[in-house]
Structures are given as C-alpha cells and as structure tokens.
Amino acid sequence: MQNIIDRFISYVTIDTESDPNSETTPSTAKQWDLANKLVEELKTIGMSDVSIDENAYIMATLPSNVDYEVPTIGFISHFDTSPDFTGANVKPQIVKNYDGNNIVLNKQENIILSPDYFEDLLLYKGQTLITTDGTTLLGADDKAGITEIITAMEYLINNPQIKHGTIKVGFTPDEEIGRGAHKFDVEKFGADWAYTMDGSQIGELEYENFNAASAVVTVKGKIVHPGYAKDKMVNSMYYASEFVNALPKKEKPEHTEGYEGFFHLTQIDGKVEETKLQYIIRDHDKAKFEGRKTLMKNVVDELNSKYDSLIFSIEIKDQYFNMKEKVEPVMHIVDIAEEAMKSIGLKPIIKPIRGGTDGSQLSYMGLPCPNIFAGGHNFHGRYEYVPVESMQKAVEVICKIAELTASMAQK
Numbered sequence: 001m002q003n004i005i006d007r008f009i010s011y012v013t014i015d016t017e018s019d020p021n022s023e024t025t026p027s028t029a030k031q032w033d034l035a036n037k038l039v040e041e042l043k044t045i046g047m048s049d050v051s052i053d054e055n056a057y058i059m060a061t062l063p064s065n066v067d068y069e070v071p072t073i074g075f076i077s078h079f080d081t082s083p084d085f086t087g088a089n090v091k092p093q094i095v096k097n098y099d100g101n102n103i104v105l106n107k108q109e110n111i112i113l114s115p116d117y118f119e120d121l122l123l124y125k126g127q128t129l130i131t132t133d134g135t136t137l138l139g140a141d142d143k144a145g146i147t148e149i150i151t152a153m154e155y156l157i158n159n160p161q162i163k164h165g166t167i168k169v170g171f172t173p174d175e176e177i178g179r180g181a182h183k184f185d186v187e188k189f190g191a192d193w194a195y196t197m198d199g200s201q202i203g204e205l206e207y208e209n210f211n212a213a214s215a216v217v218t219v220k221g222k223i224v225h226p227g228y229a230k231d232k233m234v235n236s237m238y239y240a241s242e243f244v245n246a247l248p249k250k251e252k253p254e255h256t257e258g259y260e261g262f263f264h265l266t267q268i269d270g271k272v273e274e275t276k277l278q279y280i281i282r283d284h285d286k287a288k289f290e291g292r293k294t295l296m297k298n299v300v301d302e303l304n305s306k307y308d309s310l311i312f313s314i315e316i317k318d319q320y321f322n323m324k325e326k327v328e329p330v331m332h333i334v335d336i337a338e339e340a341m342k343s344i345g346l347k348p349i350i351k352p353i354r355g356g357t358d359g360s361q362l363s364y365m366g367l368p369c370p371n372i373f374a375g376g377h378n379f380h381g382r383y384e385y386v387p388v389e390s391m392q393k394a395v396e397v398i399c400k401i402a403e404l405t406a407s408m409a410q411k
Helices: 002-012 031-045 119-124 140-158 236-246 286-306 324-330 332-343 358-364 388-410
Strands: 048-052 058-062 073-078 093-095 103-106 111-113 129-131 167-172 193-199 204-206 211-220 262-270 274-283 312-320 371-373 385-387
Touching: 002 031, 002 129, 002 140, 002 388, 031 048, 031 058, 031 140, 031 167, 058 140, 073 140, 073 358, 073 388, 103 129, 140 167, 140 193, 140 385, 140 388, 193 204, 193 332, 193 358, 193 388, 204 332, 211 236, 211 286, 236 262, 236 274, 236 286, 274 286, 286 312, 312 358, 324 332, 324 358, 332 388, 371 388, 385 388
Parallel strands: 073 167, 073 193, 193 371
Antiparallel strands: 048 058, 058 167, 093 129, 103 111, 129 385, 204 371, 211 274, 211 312, 262 274
C-alpha cells in the first residue's frame, strides 16, 4: 500500500483549487502543475497515446491484451479541488492502525476529528487513515480517484496475465465548479462506456444524481434619504425576505435526504435599491424538478401582483440532469461494477448521488458513466480523510471491471 500512499501524497501537496469566477479553462493556472505531472507519470508507467490538450484535459490508452473484440471502457477522475476551502499547502497526516478514538488534527488550534461527530470513522478501526492537519482540505476529492486509476493501470501493465480489452483513462480540470465535462472530447476518448472514480465511502456505486438548476431572483427597490423616506423608499431587502419565506420551509438541504429534493439559498447580495438571491434547485424526479422551477416563477408572479408593480424578476438556468435516464438502457455496465465489487468481498452500496458528477454530463454527451467510490470522507473541508485500504480496494475494483468486461465478451 505504500505506493498508493506515496502517489496520493505527491498529488495532494500540489494546489489545484479551481475558481468559479474565472473564464479560462482550466480556471486556475496552478492546475497545470498537477496536469503536467500526470502526463509524465502516465508515460512512465507505460500507457499509450498519452495526450493533454490546450484546456488541460488528459487522455491515455491501455491497449487490449486479448485477440478478440472487447468493449472499450474508460475510467475518469478530476484533478481540481473545491474552492469551498483552501487547498494550498496541504500537509497530510498518516494515522496508522486507527484505534477508534479522537484524532488530533491540529493541537495548536484544537482541531479534532472525532468519531462522536463523524461516526463513519469507526468503520475504519485498525486501518491506515490519511487526514489533513486541520488547516486545509485534503484533496481526496478527487486525487484519490486519480491515484486509484493510475495505480490500477500500472498493475495491469505489470501483470499481463490479467486479460482485458482496451482501457481509456481521462483526467479533467474544473469539476468542482461544474465544468469538468464541458470540453471533454467524448469522440476522441473513444470508450463505449466509462466510470468516474469520484464517490465517497467504500462500496458506493451510483447511477442516479440530481437534476440541477440555478436561479437568481432580483428584487428592485428605491433609495431615498431615510429622513424623508415616508411613502417613497422601497427597501428591496425586506421584499426579498418575503420571497425567501414563501418557499417550503422544510424543503432545504438541512431537512432532506435520500431522494428528497430541495431549494438552497446560497448567497444574498443586498442593498436598499437592489437585492439578488442566488439559489440552487435540486431533485432526482424530473417532474418534481420542473415543478420546483415553476413554483419559484409563480411566487415571483404572486409577489409582483401583490404589490401591483414589477419588483421581482427571476432567471433560471438548467445545470445538469439525472444520468439514470441514460444509464438504465445499458444497465449491464452497472451490473459489471456490482459484480466486480462482490467478487473482491465488497458489499455494493447502490444509492442516488445527492449532488452532481462529471458522469451526468458525460452520460448526456453519449458516454454512459456511473460513479464508483474513491474512498474519501468529509470532502471540501478540514475534516476530510481517506482510508488507504479503501483506495486499495478501489484499485482492485478497477482491475476486476476490466477483467470481467473481457471475460464476458469472450462468452
């Protein structure tokens, strides 16, 4: 497992935080630092057709080692980290033979990773954990996935007795800001289907995700001197609060789980003259998703009618859709992943993603793409950690999927 630890640490110590306010691809120049390293590493382990384009999308091929036709499969991960929390100067800590007690991430700042709060820690007693030092995120999302894919390819190259068809590898920038698949060349990639290695807990296998949209509600007011404001001032912030309170109070992220959708107010920018409310809208069910968008538009209309003037306006943009629609017609690709997990002693955890994935966009671009665990927990923050044994199992799953795909094609 030491090779996994060393490889993973070499990746997470390179800052690749993406920037939603940038219009370039990749959104930050520092993402090139890891991208170029990955290109050289893929060449070093013996991959073929290694390429990186002008937007830092990386592709490589492991040629088939059988003399019969096998579907071409792919494995994809992203190398950027979330702007939600700093990814600069990551200092990973290795906790060997975890004993189930509190882990002191940062003694000076009294930052504790505790199983009293993060109960999943207790699943990994006796294992080796990689944590942060409490001041940054770790970057297991998704550098664990990259580690697993490259390690699996290296293992297959060094063990040619494992029979497999052609395997494609793809690494993308800017997934954390919703652009990971925007410039992915599906035709060049050339796979019949693929898997993103971007899930969390060991055993996760996902082929459903939210339908997603963003909404910006703009509320117009009128500013006059407050000393002479009677019957003249219109404070947009007060009116904006009416919109917020008009949406279902229990349909928020903090009150929902499983297949339940939500409205999430992510940002308020307000002054007397104008207030903007930024929302994200999420639901697995397409009809309910459309209903949520309609509800927001209706609230705007009702409030404008109530005040007999056009104070409110709304702009809604679809972001991505539930990949289930594209994966269900080819469910054998999920079945193969499920069988791969079972064959190495894992119990598959098949559940919907309460979020998005590059796999969703790729599925709608013609590349069906379920999501497989990468092993990390508590992504996007100081409490992020990953068990090394989970990464090792992910490597085994990748290799087993390749082997099963080849053996099924032979029958």
